[in-house]
Amino acid sequence: MPIHNADIADVFNEIADLLEIQGGNPFRVRAYRRAARSIGEYPKNVRAMIAEGADLKAIPAIGDDLALKVREIVATGSCALLASLRAQLPSAVVALLRVPGLGPKRVRQLYEQLHVQSLEQLEQAAAEGRIHELHGFGPLTEAHILANLQGRLDKSRRFQFAQASQRAEPLLVWLAALPDVERVEAAGSLRRLRDTVGDIDILATAREPAEVTRRFVAYDDVSAVLAHGPTRASIVLRGGLQVDLRVVQPACFGAALTYFTGSKAHNVALRRLGQDRGLKVNEYGVFRGDVRIAGETEESVYESLGLPWIPPELREDSGEIEAARGAALPALVTRGDLRGDLHTHSLASDGHASLRAMALAACERGLSYLAVTDHSKRLAIAHGLDARRLAAQIDEIDQLNAQLAGVTLLKGIEVDILEDGRLDLPDAVLARLDLVVGAIHSHFDLPRERQTDRILRALDHPSMTILAHPFGRLIDSRNPSDIDLLRVIRKASKRGCFLELNAQPERLDLMDTACRMAKDHGVLVSINSDAHSVAQLDNLRYGVNQARRGWLEKADVLNARPLAQLRPLLARTMRSPACETSGSP
Ligand code: DGT
Ligand code: CA
Ligand code: CA
Numbered sequence: 001m002p003i004h005n006a007d008i009a010d011v012f013n014e015i016a017d018l019l020e021i022q023g024g025n026p027f028r029v030r031a032y033r034r035a036a037r038s039i040g041e042y043p044k045n046v047r048a049m050i051a052e053g054a055d056l057k058a059i060p061a062i063g064d065d066l067a068l069k070v071r072e073i074v075a076t077g078s079c080a081l082l083a084s085l086r087a088q089l090p091s092a093v094v095a096l097l098r099v100p101g102l103g104p105k106r107v108r109q110l111y112e113q114l115h116v117q118s119l120e121q122l123e124q125a126a127a128e129g130r131i132h133e134l135h136g137f138g139p140l141t142e143a144h145i146l147a148n149l150q151g152r153l154d155k156s157r158r159f160q161f162a163q164a165s166q167r168a169e170p171l172l173v174w175l176a177a178l179p180d181v182e183r184v185e186a187a188g189s190l191r192r193l194r195d196t197v198g199d200i201d202i203l204a205t206a207r208e209p210a211e212v213t214r215r216f217v218a219y220d221d222v223s224a225v226l227a228h229g230p231t232r233a234s235i236v237l238r239g240g241l242q243v244d245l246r247v248v249q250p251a252c253f254g255a256a257l258t259y260f261t262g263s264k265a266h267n268v269a270l271r272r273l274g275q276d277r278g279l280k281v282n283e284y285g286v287f288r289g290d291v292r293i294a295g296e297t298e299e300s301v302y303e304s305l306g307l308p309w310i311p312p313e314l315r316e317d318s319g320e321i322e323a324a325r326g327a328a329l330p331a332l333v334t335r336g337d338l339r340g341d342l343h344t345h346s347l348a349s350d351g352h353a354s355l356r357a358m359a360l361a362a363c364e365r366g367l368s369y370l371a372v373t374d375h376s377k378r379l380a381i382a383h384g385l386d387a388r389r390l391a392a393q394i395d396e397i398d399q400l401n402a403q404l405a406g407v408t409l410l411k412g413i414e415v416d417i418l419e420d421g422r423l424d425l426p427d428a429v430l431a432r433l434d435l436v437v438g439a440i441h442s443h444f445d446l447p448r449e450r451q452t453d454r455i456l457r458a459l460d461h462p463s464m465t466i467l468a469h470p471f472g473r474l475i476d477s478r479n480p481s482d483i484d485l486l487r488v489i490r491k492a493s494k495r496g497c498f499l500e501l502n503a504q505p506e507r508l509d510l511m512d513t514a515c516r517m518a519k520d521h522g523v524l525v526s527i528n529s530d531a532h533s534v535a536q537l538d539n540l541r542y543g544v545n546q547a548r549r550g551w552l553e554k555a556d557v558l559n560a561r562p563l564a565q566l567r568p569l570l571a572r573t574m575r576s577p578a579c580e581t582s583g584s585p
Pocket of ligand 3: 188199200201244
């Protein structure tokens with residue numbers, strides 16, 4: 001394996017960690033850390049420099065002794081000093097240094113006196129109350145360690161995108177306003193607009209990196225500091241969300257942003273593409289031999305690989321690289337493309353605003369139509385409408401539309417799809433509506449065959465227009481129903497029906513891959529807020545995020561159509577019983 005600068009930096013960092021735990025000379029520890037950073041960010045490939053006989057002491061922070069070590073690492077992949085340090089201390093002990101409140105001296109005590117060698121063992125020792133008996137530790141320190149570890153080890157917890165972005169946005173603004181900071185960007189799953197986020201990754205450039213990490217760990221929303229170094233730090237925000245900050249050199253910023261945006265699968269694919277061209281791609285740049293040929297911007301990184309810049313939403317190694325190479329990247333739908341919203345509630349069922357207030361709010365948000373789709377009677381808990389109340393609402397909307405300017409209310413219903421696939425209201429009243437949004441609110445766990453048949457039957461109803469939140473999942477609390485999406489999509493296509501991408505942050509249903517399937521089969525997706533209040537109309541942006549991850553373009557989205565083009569698509573004539581395929585899906 002060819003040794004790259006990052007590998008050398010890793011060796012030096014581990015040496016510094018181990019020396020520190022063993023109580024080594026602080027100057028020596030710092031020298032290794034400085035060297036690690038300097039080499040990691042050095043624009044030329046050190047291995048190539050050695051091959052050319054260049055003087056390694058040209059690299060900042062590298063003197064005679066460290067130059068020898070660099071040669072040793074390049075020649076052998078490691079160095080004797082690291083091997084001997086590792087022989088004295090298991091390398092998992094190094095991870096203990098990252099726990100707030102644990103310096104090298106304490107880590108050494110824990111290791112020697114309690115035989116703690118890993119974070120898991122540390123948590124166990126704290127939970128069993130063995131730590132506070134050590135010299136220099138007390139019950140407070142022990143409790144602090146335990147609290148920190150529980151935050152850190154609970155890696156499985158994921159946050160809804162909306163929760164994560166609401167936490168991240170003020171932090172990003174605050175960071176950007178710090179005097180030393182030059183650039184700040186979110187990376188990771190947050191930047192890829194994933195429906196859930198494990199932790200937040202932030203990249204920055206700054207004149208004084210250490211000053212920025214120092215301020216970062218003192219941000220007023222911090223509940224724990226997991227790590228704090230001169231160029232990187234990790235904190236846990238109140239509410240439990242972890243944030244990793246890395247401060248990088250401007251020349252590396254684009255490469256680091258690409259790397260830490262991920263996904264991991266996309267990174268692997270980029271690296272492979274680089275290898276085919278004789279290039280090395282990592283978080284410091286793109287290198288040909290010893291020369292960094294790209295890295296300052298993301299565009300430069302992609303360009304060096306013969307690709308246009310790829311939107312982060314698509315970076316999942318699911319065809320985006322091939323599309324980029326063939327100049328066939330989708331022009332992703334934007335919030336500004338949406339002309340209306342086809343699933344909203346009012347005071348009549350479980351909404352919190354009047355029809356008029358919802359209509360005006362939609363207009364203010366640049367929408368020109370809004371479908372009123374209150375619940376049907378089966379959903380008694382939501383004060384669902386029966387045929388009589390729905391008929392009254394239809395009349396009310398007609399009157400309102402006569403008064404409203406700039407926005408049109410469409411008459412709809414979110415009708416329950418009953419267990420057997422029938423709809424919860426009589427055909428006659430459904431036939432008076434502009435659109436019928438059908439939704440499952442019960443029996444989520446039917447076997448696949450029955451659940452799918454239930455939906456297909458609903459799609460066969462002559463009035464059915466849009467299948468709402470098709471999988472019924474709730475991100476934190478309900479798994480997606482087991483349905484055969486392909487059969488549902490084929491039926492929707494045949495019946496002229498549409499699938500909803502419900503934009504509520506806890507739903508985001510359709511999922512991204514399902515959006516793409518709908519697109520591939522020519523079934524339009526309706527990005528709906530499902531707003532129960534004026535403010536929830538802003539959920540649309542979360543729906544658009546998800547649609548972009550699903551490769552949707554403006555033309556793939558039902559409510560990106562202006563009203564005049566929408567009306568014929570909603571018209572029931574397309575779904576008349578005459579073109580029904582009598583039961584066989
Ligand atoms: P998350 O936090 O679970 O929602 O998902 P990400 O994608 O934000 O993942 P995270 O925070 O573990 O890492 C951020 C990015 O860093 C990730 O998307 C790709 C990059 N990355 C992390 N570890 C590796 C790795 O081992 N190999 C490669 N190629 N990239 C990695
Ligand atoms: Ca992350
Ligand atoms: Ca992370």
